[in-house]
Amino acid sequence: MSHPPRLASLFCKRLVSGMGLLLWVIITISPALAGSRLLGTGGVTQIEGAAGGGLSSWGVLAGTASEGEWAVTANRTEARLDDYRLAVSGVAFNWQDRVEVSLARQRLGLDTLGGDLEQDIHGLKLRMVGDVLYHPWGIWSLGVQHKRLDDGSLARAVGADSTQGNDIYLSGSKLLFDAVAGRNLLVNLTLRSTRANQGGLLGFGGDEKESRSLVAEGSVGLFLTPNWVMGMEYRQKPDNLGFAREDDWQDLYSAYFFNKHVSLTGAWLDLGSIAGLDQQRGGYLSLQVAL
């Protein structure tokens, strides 16, 4: 049965060539289509599809849309860890820098354990108050991520309580002008209420803790130039399952904004222990295109 992998690789090739074409179209069309917000103020796409860094959600909304404008972003993300590989495809829509609707599909390849896990994430983020550049307290947004596992049998087998769940989070972001060596520093803080095990890929709730946990995510990024930001992220996680320990996630990242339409993010991840396999570290690459 070599069909599924062949199909998958064909799909990937098509996706890559499709994105290449999209990229070409986007780079050549008039920049007038871009939103008016400054480069980088929409962040990149985090692994659950919301505007953020790589791992954590930020207070900003996707793209560069502002009052009277809208934006669409699409992204493809790949992460290679010691025993796992994660692929995420997603789209996000931003209406007037007020509402962000996102859709992401995650696929975690269990290279060592065998098989894979897939999950859909529907996200909604509302900007409640502020602006990342102009408001003295920055921008504050409230978000929800509805997560649904395709096949919950593995999650159930390891003790998860359910195969779908909702994360609710509050995110704040603020750019501090001329903060470090004349450069602007972006700081983000997120509080998340979640039952997700390993972001939901191992189900929700568990034999050790069934209820929600309040966890924090923080990140900083220094804009070395208006196009290039480097920083780090830290994301606390619940630890609900008895069969294996779950660690917090962290990364060092670098994101380059070629223009308002294309950004490329690279990161070094340290995701700790995942499903009994310790010290999951590796690389992360994410491409975002935006209208």
Add this chain to the structure above:
Amino acid sequence: MKRVRRLVVLVLLALLLSGCMQRPTSPTPTLYTQLGGEAGVAAIVEDFTYRLADNDEIVVFFANSNIDRFVTSLEEQICSISDGPCVYSGPPMDRAHQHMGITDAHFNALVEHMQQTLIDQDIPPGPRNQLLGRLARLHGEIMSLQ
């Protein structure tokens, strides 16, 4: 191991953030001086004004404006906001912009033009970002009577 990693991250965060708290103790030139003084600010305002004139969505706001007066007023304001030897004598920001129908999109466009002006006028990142930060603070006042 986990604790150690956490500690490393915390220390790095603290190091990165401590940059925000530190201010040089030796007397530093004012932002106005770093922008090139009177000549520098005049060049910035001239360059910026040409960019506004070239932007169809922005230039309409100046249809009934006296451009010379706008230039003088903006020079005076940048001088004053950058700790230069001027006192801004124009109208307050909220009244100067009231009921003009300025949206965040217009404001963003202005900030972008100013950022590119400062880059093209070879203002180093420090003073450039400092001035942008001080101008960004005017957003609340400018948008309050829209």
